[in-house]
Amino acid sequence: MVDTLEGGCACGAVRYRLTSAPMFVHCCHCLDCQRQTGSAFVLNALIETDRITLLAGKPEPVPVPVPTDSKRPHDIYRCPKCQTAVWSDYGRRPALRFVRIGTLDDPTALKPDVHIYTRSKQPWVALPEDVPAFAEYYDMQKLWPAASLARRRAAVG
Numbered sequence: 001m002v003d004t005l006e007g008g009c010a011c012g013a014v015r016y017r018l019t020s021a022p023m024f025v026h027c028c029h030c031l032d033c034q035r036q037t038g039s040a041f042v043l044n045a046l047i048e049t050d051r052i053t054l055l056a057g058k059p060e061p062v063p064v065p066v067p068t069d070s071k072r073p074h075d076i077y078r079c080p081k082c083q084t085a086v087w088s089d090y091g092r093r094p095a096l097r098f099v100r101i102g103t104l105d106d107p108t109a110l111k112p113d114v115h116i117y118t119r120s121k122q123p124w125v126a127l128p129e130d131v132p133a134f135a136e137y138y139d140m141q142k143l144w145p146a147a148s149l150a151r152r153r154a155a156v157g
C-alpha cells in the first residue's frame with residue numbers, strides 16, 4: 001500500500017490526491033450501484049474529505065440525489081466537464097467521501113475489504129474466499145480495524 005494515491009476524471013480537468021490510505025474499501029453489488037455505474041458493482045474507498053487534496057478542477061454534485069437502500073440521499077460528484085463520477089457523499093456527510101477506485105491512476109492500488117449486497121451480485125462474479133461478503137450490509141464495529149473506526153469517529157462523530 002502506497003501512502004499517497006492520485007487519480008482523476010477521464011478528461012483530466014479533475015485531479016486529486018489521497019493523502020493517506022482509506023479507512024475501508026467497499027465493493028457494493030446492490031442494484032442501485034449497478035444502475036448508477038452501468039456495471040456489475042462499484043468500488044468505493046471510504047476516506048475523510050480532508051484527506052483528499054484537489055490538484056485540479058472541482059467535482060460537482062449531480063443535480064438530484066440518487067436512491068439508496070438506506071433511503072439516505074446519495075450525491076454523486078462528477079467532473080463538470082466530462083461527467084466522470086469521482087466520488088460520492090452517502091447521507092449528506094460532508095466529512096466523508098466514497099472515492100471511486102476506478103478513477104485512481106493505479107486502480108489496482110486498493111482492493112475491497114468487504115463485499116456487500118451480494119444478494120444481487122451478478123452470477124458470473126466470483127468472490128475471493130478471503131474477503132468477507134454479506135448478502136446485505138454489515139456490522140462496521142466488527143469488521144473495521146480499530147484505527148479506521150477511530151478515524152471515522154473523529155470525522156463524523
Ligand SMILES: [Zn+2]
Binds near residue numbers: 011079080083
Ligand atoms: Zn473530466
Ligand SMILES: [Zn+2]
Binds near residue numbers: 033034
Ligand atoms: Zn450499492
